[in-house]
Amino acid sequence: MNSERPDPAEQAEADSKSNVEAEPVTDPNPNRPSGRARADGGRMAAMPGPAPEERPHPEGRRNTEGIRIDPVVEAEHTPRRAVISALVEDEPGVLARVSGLVSRRQFNIESLTVGPTTVDGHSRITMVVEETDPGIDQIEKQMAKLKPVISVGEVSGNAVCTELVLLKVRGEEPDKVHAVTEMYDGRTLDAGPRTITVQLTGDESTIDDALDAFRQFGILEIARTGQTALARGDVPTAPGEKPGTAGEPTKPDQR
Amino acid sequence: MSDTAARSREEEPEEPGDDAPEQDAPQSTDDAAADTGSSDTPVSTGAESVVAALEAAGAKTAFGVQGGAIMPVYDALYSSSIRHVTMAHEQGASHAADAYGVVAGEPGICLATSGPGATNLVTGIADADMDSDAMLALTGQVPTEFVGNDAFQETDTVGVTRPITKHNYFAGDADAVGDVVGEAFELARVGRPGPTLVDLPKDVTLTETDRTPGPAKAPAGTDPDPSADPEAVERAARAIENAERPLCLFGGGVIKAEASDAARTFARTYEIPVTTTMPGIGSFPEDDELALSWAGMHGTGYANMAITHTDCLIAIGTRFDDRLTGGIDTFAPEAEVVHVDIDPAEISKNVYADYPLIGDAGTVIDQLTAALRQVPDADEWRERCQEWKETYPLTYATPEDEPLKPQFVVEAFDEATDADTIVTTGVGQHQMWAAQFWTYTEPRTWVSSHGLGTMGYGLPAAIGARFAADARGEPDRDVICFDGDGSFLMTLQELSVAVREDLNITVAVLNNEYIGMVRQWQDAFFEGRHMASEYNWMPEFDKLAEAFGALGIRVDGYDEVAPAVEEALAYDGPAVIDFHIDPVENVLPMVPSGGANGRFALAEDQL
Numbered sequence: 001m002n003s004e005r006p007d008p009a010e011q012a013e014a015d016s017k018s019n020v021e022a023e024p025v026t027d028p029n030p031n032r033p034s035g036r037a038r039a040d041g042g043r044m045a046a047m048p049g050p051a052p053e054e055r056p057h058p059e060g061r062r063n064t065e066g067i068r069i070d071p072v073v074e075a076e077h078t079p080r081r082a083v084i085s086a087l088v089e090d091e092p093g094v095l096a097r098v099s100g101l102v103s104r105r106q107f108n109i110e111s112l113t114v115g116p117t118t119v120d121g122h123s124r125i126t127m128v129v130e131e132t133d134p135g136i137d138q139i140e141k142q143m144a145k146l147k148p149v150i151s152v153g154e155v156s157g158n159a160v161c162t163e164l165v166l167l168k169v170r171g172e173e174p175d176k177v178h179a180v181t182e183m184y185d186g187r188t189l190d191a192g193p194r195t196i197t198v199q200l201t202g203d204e205s206t207i208d209d210a211l212d213a214f215r216q217f218g219i220l221e222i223a224r225t226g227q228t229a230l231a232r233g234d235v236p237t238a239p240g241e242k243p244g245t246a247g248e249p250t251k252p253d254q255r
Numbered sequence: 256m257s258d259t260a261a262r263s264r265e266e267e268p269e270e271p272g273d274d275a276p277e278q279d280a281p282q283s284t285d286d287a288a289a290d291t292g293s294s295d296t297p298v299s300t301g302a303e304s305v306v307a308a309l310e311a312a313g314a315k316t317a318f319g320v321q322g323g324a325i326m327p328v329y330d331a332l333y334s335s336s337i338r339h340v341t342m343a344h345e346q347g348a349s350h351a352a353d354a355y356g357v358v359a360g361e362p363g364i365c366l367a368t369s370g371p372g373a374t375n376l377v378t379g380i381a382d383a384d385m386d387s388d389a390m391l392a393l394t395g396q397v398p399t400e401f402v403g404n405d406a407f408q409e410t411d412t413v414g415v416t417r418p419i420t421k422h423n424y425f426a427g428d429a430d431a432v433g434d435v436v437g438e439a440f441e442l443a444r445v446g447r448p449g450p451t452l453v454d455l456p457k458d459v460t461l462t463e464t465d466r467t468p469g470p471a472k473a474p475a476g477t478d479p480d481p482s483a484d485p486e487a488v489e490r491a492a493r494a495i496e497n498a499e500r501p502l503c504l505f506g507g508g509v510i511k512a513e514a515s516d517a518a519r520t521f522a523r524t525y526e527i528p529v530t531t532t533m534p535g536i537g538s539f540p541e542d543d544e545l546a547l548s549w550a551g552m553h554g555t556g557y558a559n560m561a562i563t564h565t566d567c568l569i570a571i572g573t574r575f576d577d578r579l580t581g582g583i584d585t586f587a588p589e590a591e592v593v594h595v596d597i598d599p600a601e602i603s604k605n606v607y608a609d610y611p612l613i614g615d616a617g618t619v620i621d622q623l624t625a626a627l628r629q630v631p632d633a634d635e636w637r638e639r640c641q642e643w644k645e646t647y648p649l650t651y652a653t654p655e656d657e658p659l660k661p662q663f664v665v666e667a668f669d670e671a672t673d674a675d676t677i678v679t680t681g682v683g684q685h686q687m688w689a690a691q692f693w694t695y696t697e698p699r700t701w702v703s704s705h706g707l708g709t710m711g712y713g714l715p716a717a718i719g720a721r722f723a724a725d726a727r728g729e730p731d732r733d734v735i736c737f738d739g740d741g742s743f744l745m746t747l748q749e750l751s752v753a754v755r756e757d758l759n760i761t762v763a764v765l766n767n768e769y770i771g772m773v774r775q776w777q778d779a780f781f782e783g784r785h786m787a788s789e790y791n792w793m794p795e796f797d798k799l800a801e802a803f804g805a806l807g808i809r810v811d812g813y814d815e816v817a818p819a820v821e822e823a824l825a826y827d828g829p830a831v832i833d834f835h836i837d838p839v840e841n842v843l844p845m846v847p848s849g850g851a852n853g854r855f856a857l858a859e860d861q862l
Contacts, residue, residue, distance in 0.1 A: 046858030047843050049556055049647040057853050058564060060588030066575070066606035068588065092425065097417060104418050134603060141600035147422040147442070147474055 065134045077132035079108070083161060083229045084136070086143055086152040087238040090116065090123040094148040098125055101146065107131060107139050111163075111226025122150070124237070126228045153239040161229040163207055165200040169217040177217055184210040195220060203227075299467075301426075302327035302460035304433030305393065305453075306335045308468040312440045314364055315726045316340065316355060318348040318719065320375075322368020323408060324395025327460035329366075337364075340722065340756065342715065343748040345372050349379020350712050350746070351719030353388050353450075354702045358677060358723035360513065362389035362443040369395045370408030373454075374415065378709055380450045381419040385706025386534060387511065389448035391440050392416075398458035399427055412454045421449030422474075429459045433468025441473040447598040448511055479597060481615035483622060491593045491610035492626035498567030498591075500636040501527045504550070507534025507705070508572015508596060514617035515539070515698040518571065521620050525630050528640045530558040532573050533690060534705045540696035547640060548649075551579040552846045553687040556647025556855055559846065561640050562587055563853030567631075571595040572616045575605040576706065577849075585851035595619045647844070647857070649691055658837040659813060661685065661765040665692040667816045668735055668763060671824060676733040677702060677720045681713035681742025684771035687842040689737035711745030713738040717760045718753055733824060734759065740766040740793055747799070753829035754804040761823045762800075762831045767838040768793050775841045779862045800831035808832045 061069045065077060088094050095114055102109050110128040117124050129139060136154060143152045155161075166189070169177055177196050181188055184206065190197040196217075200210050204227065211219070231237040299307075305328055309317070318340045321329055332339050342348040345367040352363030367376050373394040383390040397406040413425045424439055426432040432455065439451040495501055509518050515538045522529045522545055529539045530550045541548050550558035562568070568590040573579070580586040586606060594601070594608035595616055602611040612619050651662040665688050668676075678693060679702040680686040686703060695701050702720050704712035717736035724732045743764050753760055773788040800807030806826045808819045810833065823830035844855040847862055856862045 045652040046861075047556070047647070047650055049857050052854035052856060052861055055560070055853060056564075057585075057851065058589045061584045062586060062588055062606070064583065066583050066586070066603065068590075068607065068609075093413065093417070096414070100418050138600065138604060141602075145598070145600055147477065150476075 065132070067134075077134060079130050079132050079135070081110070082129050082131065082136045083155040083159060083227060084127045084129060084139060084143070084152065085155045085229060085231075085237045086125045086127070087117070087150045087241055088123050088125055088146075089148040089150060090121050091148050094123070094146075095125070097146050097148065098127075098143065101142055102127075102139075105138070105142060107135065111224075113226045113228045115228075126155075126226075128227045151238040151240050155229045155231055155237055156235060159229045159231045159237070161203050161227050162201055163204070163227045164225045165207055165211075166197060166223045167200070167211070167214060167219055168195050168197045168221040169214055169219055170194070171196045173217060177214075180210070180213045180217075184213070186210065298463045298465050300327060300331065300460060301429035301432045301455075301462050301464055302331040304429075304464060304466065304468050305436050305455065305460065306331040306337065308433040308437040308471060309337060309364065309440065310335060311468065312437055312471045313361065314440070316722050317364040317366055318342050318351040318355070318722075319366030319393075320345050320348055320368070320372060322372045322395060324369035324397055324457045325366055325372065325393070325455070326368075326395070327457060328393060328395065328455060331460075338722075339366075340718070340752065342718075343751050344746070345375030346378050346711070347715035347718070347746055347749040347752070349376045349390075349392065350382065350704075350709070350715035351722070351749075352390050352392075353379055353383045353386075354679060354712075354716035354719035355723040355726075356383075356389050356448075356719075357702050358699050358720045359726060360699065362391050362440055362448075363719060363723075364391050364393070364440075366393045367395070368408065369397055369412065370410045372408075373410055373412040377415060377419070378707075380416055380452065382704050382707040382709045382712065383450040384419045384421070386704070387448050387507065388450065389443040389511075390450040391436075391443050392420075392450060392452040393436070394452060394454050395460075396425075396454045396456040399456045400458070402456065412452070416452050419450070420452050421447075423452040423454065425454045425456075426459055427456065429462035429464045430466045432459055432464075433466070434471075437468050437471030438474060441471045442477055445473040445478040447508075447596075479614075481597075481618040483595070483612035483614035483619045485622070487610060487612055488619070488622045488626050491612055492623055492628075494567055494591050494593060494610055495525070495527075495569060495623070496627060496629050496631055498565075498631045499633060500564060500566040500639075501525070501631050501633055502561050502565035502568055502590075503527050503529040503539075504532065504562065504568055504570040504573060505529060505535040505538040506532040506571060506573025507538075509535055509538040509616050510572075510698040512572060512597070512616035514571075514615075514620060517617045517620040519543075521624060524624070525627060526633065526637065527569065527631070528561060528637060530554075530562055532576070532579050532705075533703065535573065536690060536701040537695045537698040541694045542696060544641075545637075547644070549690065550852065551576075552581070552848070553691065553842050553844065554579075554846075554852075554855075555649055555691070556844050556857070557640065557643035559844070559852040559855050560643040560647065563851070564639070565590045567591050567593065569593045569595075570606075571620070572597075574598075574601045577605075578705075580606065581846045581852045582849045585853070651692075651840075653813065659811065659816070659834060661688045661767075661834070661836040661840055662692045663813065664763060664765060664810075664816060664834050664836070665689050665737065667820050668737075668761075669693045671817075671820050672733045672735065674700075675729070676700060676735060677717075677724060679703065679713050679716040679720055679734065679736045681736075681738045681745075682708045682710045682772075683739045683742055684767070684775065684840075684842050685737050685739040685742070685765040687772075688765065691842075710739075710742040713742055714746050714753075714762060715749045717762065718749060718756075718758060721753075721758045721760050730759075733761070736760060736762045738762055738764050739771060740764055740768060740790070740796070741770045743796065744794075747796075750800065750803040750805055750829065750831070757828050759827065760829050761826075762829070763823075764796050764831065764833050765836050766793065766796065766833050767836050767840070769838055771838075771840075772842070778841075779847075779859060796831055796833035800829075800833075806830035810834045 186200040348365040352365035356363035443451045547558040548555040591609040593610040595612045713736040770788040797807030797809040
């Protein structure tokens with residue numbers, strides 16, 4: 001069975017031949033397989049039945065999300081921003097599980113924050129995602145499958161959302177920096193001869209506007225926490241979550 | 256392999272396990288242990304409570320390879336009722352455990368040491384994850400005080416296996432370790448099954464504990480409600496009743512849920528034709544009049560025609576893998592989809608479910624049966640399905656001037672064995688022929704690597720399947736491993752285990768001296784450039800088998816097939832038949848990747 005490789009030049013010639021000619025090439029060594037020679041020319045008998053294009057085929061189609069396309073009204077799913085809140089058990093690796101899930105399934109996330117709740121052993125993860133409705137649905141369902149995730153859901157549209165930003169700008173024009181900081185209800189945390197560090201909080205559009213205004217001074221460094229959110233009023237932030245105070249379980253009745 | 260030498264040496268200058276436990280005693284007590292454990296029992300070690308938890312969970316068999324960090328657990332197995340099978344390689348242990356679970360219907364167990372032992376399990380864990388097979392992996396770990404220090408044979412096993420397990424645990428507490436192992440065993444089994452892993456630091460398994468693990472229970476909220484929403488069931492029932500072209504699609508979930516009987520009764524009662532997925536093979540008898548066999552890339556033409564033309568697809572326990580659906584745009588394009596699954600995340604993940612029914616396959620089938628008021632009026636559709644069976648039969652030619660055809664070998668084994676025979680496979684062309692040309696009639700008789708597509712799965716899986724059949728009191732069932740030459744080469748060292756344990760298995764190597772499926776794709780899509788798919792030398796597998804101590808037979812021609820099959824099946828112990836088959840035989844029909852199922856190719860030039 002141990003035979004030498006064919007000469008490359010000959011082989012190249014044989015290859016080019018076998019691609020254009022339909023006649024079977026004689027196998028030089030019948031003891032070892034030579035697919036090049038034999039795969040050529042439709043050697044294998046076709047299975048019975050009409051060829052693909054001769055078969056009837058339905059007109060219908062599905063879109064990339066597997067939804068049947070209604071020719072009249074095709075549902076268009078455009079990505080939107082959603083805030084997803086999850087109540088999780090504060091055990092080692094829980095953040096790695098969530099972030100690993102997000103990266104593995106290619107979910108588009110803008111920010112992710114995590115912090116303790118009033119209940120020992122429970123943390124809240126807040127995630128801002130940019131996804132289609134089916135994508136958001138998948139994120140919630142896949143997160144719910146993680147064992148440490150107690151409850152997860154999208155925070156309703158009118159939730160309280162805010163972000164904290166620290167930024168350091170050049171200190172050449174302290175009065176102007178101060179004025180802009182005041183305008184956006186920020187705080188000056190540190191002011192030196194060369195740099196000024198400012199703290200801003202607010203929803204996304206406030207922060208965006210403020211950063212635009214600060215750009216004139218030259219932003220040297222910036223650190224952002226990402227959006228965090230709570231539902232308004234009596235609505236639980238994560239589905240089924242009970243209002244919790246220290247020592248009381250916030251565990252929902254069902255997952 | 257360097258780790259083997261290192262493991263056998265075990266001079267352990269850096270193994271403080273024996274003197275460390277006292278000051279390493281765990282600080283926190285796990286909730287589960289506090290709830291259920293009892294502490295008035297004689298003092299034992301963490302390792303002993305691991306084994307006690309496995310015994311309490313009903314484990315009978317475990318597959319593994321020894322090594323430094325897992326030694327305390329092995330020492331505890333010394334006096335256990337659990338039968339431990341030493342495999343040649345940890346990958347073999349993981350596949351054997353996976354297949355054991357498939358055949359036995361309970362989680363398979365595999366063990367390995369830290370570092371290379373654990374990483375060698377990874378392929379098998381990923382395989383179990385993709386196929387939703389219940390499996391528990393126990394890995395040794397360096398003592399907790401060394402964790403994170405890049406100690407000898409340290410790997411972040413929990414980190415490595417996080418994305419490929421249902422959940423994994425770092426057991427840092429000797430008092431809780433037994434309960435953690437019990438929980439991991441249960442979690443692997445409940446709901447949608449999957450692999451779990453417990454990483455066991457050596458100091459934890461050596462530490463003394465007076466706690467006996469409580470009864471194993473799955474974590475809260477992981478054992479889902481078996482029933483689907485009754486209103487959703489009603490709506491789905493109306494859709495099924497009104498369908499003109501209804502079609503069942505049974506996936507692996509039907510078998511895992513032990514719902515094959517219910518599914519059969521359902522299809523027959525409502526006279527609905529049945530296709531399966533590959534993991535669903537065996538859920539419905541392929542010799543039934545309603546059976547259309549399995550659909551997808553190399554599925555039957557008639558299954559793919561039916562799935563393309565149905566107006567109501569009743570899909571049970573399937574995740575709509577791309578090898579099944581082909582291009583999503585052309586998958587069952589006119590069908591309303593009734594999707595039954597225990598995992599809500601599978602609903603509308605790949606294919607939109609018009610009628611999502613979240614629940615256990617058997618329970619939901621019962622619910623549907625109760626809700627259905629009439630048999631769908633589908634005489635014409637059933638006739639069309641029968642016509643497709645006649646129009647697109649699975650055939651192959653056997654010209655005398657050509658080498659042995661692999662399909663003939665598969666059929667010869669099928670004819671020579673009983674219906675309860677277990678078939679395992681590697682991955683590639685041989686796997687497809689074994690799926691196409693064997694008529695499967697019973698669940699848990701088809702054991703293969705579907706989602707991950709792991710070459711080398713077949714032989715260790717046959718070993719696991721053999722132990723599972725024996726553990727079920729079915730020693731007379733035959734276990735046949737169809738393997739490719741490329742697949743077999745990847746794990747054939749496990750033949751040493753089959754010989755040592757005197758296992759009645761038969762390996763049928765369909766040897767074409769190619770990575771055949773790659774060769775087929777190269778011919779179809781890469782202008783026949785056989786890069787790295789063609790072997791210019793292959794060992795003689797029959798002689799290799801003899802060197803291992805197994806029966807080895809070589810077969811070149813048709814007339815040798817039946818006698819060889821008979822001899823191998825009659826042989827008391829493992830047998831390997833090296834079938835030298837037609838090297839250029841291709842697997843057909845074929846739906847090219849992303850293509851339309853209804854446009855399957857029946858010949859190479861149709862691709």
